Amino acid sequence: MQEVERFRKRARVQHWWIAVWALILGLTGLFLFVDGFGAAAEGGGSRLAHRIAAICFVAWPVLYFFMNPRNSLEWLKEAFTWNKDDLGWLQAAPSYYFGGPEDVMPPQDRSNTGQKLWMVVVIITGCIFVITGFFMWFLKGTISPETYQVMLLFHDIAFIGAGTMFLVHVSLAAFHPRMSEALRSMWGGKSSVEYAKSHHGKWYDRISAGESAGESS
Amino acid sequence: MAEKAILYDATKCTACRACQVACKNWNELEAVETINRGTYENPPDLSPKTWLKMEFREVGNNGTLRWLFTRRACMHCSEAACVKVCPTGALYYRPDGFVAIDKMKCTNCGYCVDFCPFDIPRLDVNRASGLGERVTKCTACTTPGLNRIDNDALPACVKTCPTGALTYGNRDTLLTTAEARVQELGGNARLYGKDEVGGTHVLYILDDSATTYGLPQDPKVPAAATVHDVLKPVGYAVAGVVALGLLLNVMVARARIITREEEK
Numbered sequence: 001m002q003e004v005e006r007f008r009k010r011a012r013v014q015h016w017w018i019a020v021w022a023l024i025l026g027l028t029g030l031f032l033f034v035d036g037f038g039a040a041a042e043g044g045g046s047r048l049a050h051r052i053a054a055i056c057f058v059a060w061p062v063l064y065f066f067m068n069p070r071n072s073l074e075w076l077k078e079a080f081t082w083n084k085d086d087l088g089w090l091q092a093a094p095s096y097y098f099g100g101p102e103d104v105m106p107p108q109d110r111s112n113t114g115q116k117l118w119m120v121v122v123i124i125t126g127c128i129f130v131i132t133g134f135f136m137w138f139l140k141g142t143i144s145p146e147t148y149q150v151m152l153l154f155h156d157i158a159f160i161g162a163g164t165m166f167l168v169h170v171s172l173a174a175f176h177p178r179m180s181e182a183l184r185s186m187w188g189g190k191s192s193v194e195y196a197k198s199h200h201g202k203w204y205d206r207i208s209a210g211e212s213a214g215e216s217s
Numbered sequence: 218m219a220e221k222a223i224l225y226d227a228t229k230c231t232a233c234r235a236c237q238v239a240c241k242n243w244n245e246l247e248a249v250e251t252i253n254r255g256t257y258e259n260p261p262d263l264s265p266k267t268w269l270k271m272e273f274r275e276v277g278n279n280g281t282l283r284w285l286f287t288r289r290a291c292m293h294c295s296e297a298a299c300v301k302v303c304p305t306g307a308l309y310y311r312p313d314g315f316v317a318i319d320k321m322k323c324t325n326c327g328y329c330v331d332f333c334p335f336d337i338p339r340l341d342v343n344r345a346s347g348l349g350e351r352v353t354k355c356t357a358c359t360t361p362g363l364n365r366i367d368n369d370a371l372p373a374c375v376k377t378c379p380t381g382a383l384t385y386g387n388r389d390t391l392l393t394t395a396e397a398r399v400q401e402l403g404g405n406a407r408l409y410g411k412d413e414v415g416g417t418h419v420l421y422i423l424d425d426s427a428t429t430y431g432l433p434q435d436p437k438v439p440a441a442a443t444v445h446d447v448l449k450p451v452g453y454a455v456a457g458v459v460a461l462g463l464l465l466n467v468m469v470a471r472a473r474i475i476t477r478e479e480e481k
Contacts, residue, residue, distance in 0.1 A: 031304075032326060033452065038305030041324040047347040097466060099473030138344070140327060148331040149441035156445070160452040164459050171463035177474045 002193040004207070006110075006185035006200075014060060015186055018122075021057035025050060025129075026166070029159055051137065058130055078111060079119035085202075089113035097178060107201035118169050125162035128154055220314040221366070222388035223357065223375060224395055225288045226422040227430065228402060229382035232257070232271050232286040236374035236383060240269040240290075240355070243373035244363055263289060265341040265353040269374055272431055287430045288383075288421070290374075291316060291337045291355040295415030298438040299329035299338055299354075302445065307352065313366070314388065314418040315357040323351035334414065334436035357418070388418060395422055414438065 007015070028050040031041040040046060065072045085106035090113055092104050111119065132151040135143055143151075173182040179199075185191040196204045241248065246266045251259055258273040269290040276283045293315045299308045300316060307322035308329055325347055329338040342349035358365035358372040365372060375385040384391065392411060399406045405425045410417035414436050427434050 032324070033304075033449065035304075035449070038322070038324070041326075042305060042322055044325040044342075044346075044348050047324065047326070051345075051347065097470060099470040099477075137347075140331070145331040145336070146439070146441075149439050152328070152331075153441050153444055153448070156448055156452070160448070160455060163452075164455050167456065167459055167463060171467060175467050177467075177471050 003190040004193050004196045004204070005189055006191045006196065007189050009189065012186060012189055014064065017060050018057065021053045022166075024053040025057060026159070026163060028053070033156065033159065054130075054133060054137075075119075076123070078109070079116050079123060082113070082116070086113040086116070097172070097176065099178075102178075102198065108199060108203070109206075110200055110203040112199065114172065118165060121162060121165045125158040125165075128158040129162075132158070218312040220388040220418065221357075221386065222293075222314070222391050222418045222420055223372060224384045224386075224391040224420045224422070226382045226384075226395075226398060227286055227288075228406070228422060228424050229380050230271075230286045230288070231380055231382075232273060232284075233379065234271050235377045235379060236288070237267075237269050237271055239373040239377035241267070243358065243365070244268065244360060263337065263339055263354075265339050265350045268353060268355040274429070274431060276425070276429060283425075285425070285430055287432065288419075289337075289431075290419070291357070292335050292410065292414070292436075293355075293357060293418035294413075294436075295417070296438055297414070298332040298334060298442050301438060301442050302328040302332045304328070311359060315359055315366070316354075316418075317356050317359045318352060318354070320351045325349065325351055327352070329354075332439050332442055334433055334439065388416075388420075391420055395420055398422055 028041075028046040031037045031046050061072075085108070088106040089108065092100075092106070093114060096102065096105055132155040135151045136148065136155065140148060172179050173186070181191040181195040181199075185195075193204075240246070246268065249260050249264065249266050251261065254261065256273060258271065260267055260270065263270055269288065272287040272289050274285040274287065276285055295310075295314065297308070297310070297316050300310060303309075304326060305322045305324055307319050307324070309317060309319065311317050325340060325342050327340045327342070329352055330340055338352050338354045340350065340352055358370075359367065365376075370376070371385050375383040384394070392408075395408050395411075399408050399422060402422070402424065407423050407426075409421040409423050409427055409430075409432060410419060421430075421432070423430050423432075
């Protein structure tokens with residue numbers, strides 16, 4: 001089977017780094033969000049874990065941004081660049097993901113529209129988490145109680161949004177028969193040429209023409 | 218069980234602060250070293266070591282000066298914001314209406330600190346780690362091991378009050394007493410706590426407006442706490458529906474794709 005490199009090692013490490021800390025953050029956050037899970041947070045140990053995970057979650061992307069601003073900006077540009085193929089993809093996606101025809105899907109770049117949507121959700125909710133979390137952690141007692149209450153509210157709203165989209169992400173990337181090589185390529189870096197052609201036609205054409213594979217996740 | 222309450226009659230109070238000392242004494246709270254700030258009011262604020270504090274106010278009125286005293290401690294609300302936002306049930310209502318603390322359950326989140334409309338609970342935690350002293354506030358002498366109420370003793374503050382400004386008893390009885398006292402005082406006198414935040418279990422007889430005594434005129438559970446009540450079920454519902462939808466999606470997609478492959 002002919003293979004093509006989808007994600008370089010650095011991009012994959014970054015993806016799993018973020019994923020692990022985000023999972024710990026989500027789980028320890030859930031202890032305070034869900035009535036009945038509170039016992040797991042007693043004593044404050046899970047808060048300490050939440051804070052350590054928060055530092056790790058933020059540290060790498062920030063460091064990476066300063067070390068590789070060009071790649072980082074390219075990744076951001078990729079997430080926020082949407083055209084008519086993306087709208088067409090969104091319209092056709094419900095049928096496609098329920099096993100409908102594949103040939104009606106507009107050709108996709110390195111990330112398809114759904115993946116870009118997830119990237120946008122991660123970027124936006126990530127910023128909300130970091131900003132509101134910063135206020136709640138470092139400025140508690142300095143900011144007014146009203147400000148604190150609003151920060152907590154937005155932290156929770158972002159959690160509902162990101163948590164729900166996370167379920168979609170995992171279901172599609174790991175369990176959906178249509179995305180059979182998504183998880184494999186984010187783990188080992190490679191996918192079959194056939195998969196790359198059918199799922200990421202625009203990107204495959206570009207790299208076939210000599211451009212490099214994706215740098216970031 | 219009948220609801221209990223503490224009645225504080227500000228017009229009988231001399232601000233001797235015996236209640237403040239008795240609270241510290243009974244609850245084994247150390248004295249805190251402070252500096253002279255030019256007022257009898259001391260220490261400057263409530264803290265994990267000070268659950269009850271007398272406040273002193275000088276209020277000018279047509280060339281005369283009035284010295285007003287306010288008892289600052291937990292109001293033991295019937296609709297307590299702290300109980301509403303506490304994620305673990307560490308803050309809870311006792312059958313007699315007092316708001317007690319189960320320290321073992323406290324996570325030091327401090328939501329109660331920022332949601333209390335009276336600014337009462339206090340935390341002393343390390344800023345970086347969030348670990349430290351768990352939430353503190355007046356428990357109406359119901360702290361385990363130091364429980365006076367369940368042993369038919371008066372709360373320490375009430376027991377020590379030399380002027381009768383503090384009394385303890387059934388809330389209904391105290392309301393009747395308080396209303397009669399307000400009638401007797403006349404003028405600007407009023408009862409505070411009868412209906413505020415669902416009715417508090419510390420009632421005040423004031424000789425002027427609540428704000429003159431440094432109390433919120435219309436204390437309420439913050440709107441953000443109410444939004445949370447809605448937000449949580451919404452969160453569960455959204456996540457539940459999406460999870461079910463995804464399960465269905467994967468099952469249908471697999472079945473259709475396998476069927477198509479078999480047809481080939």
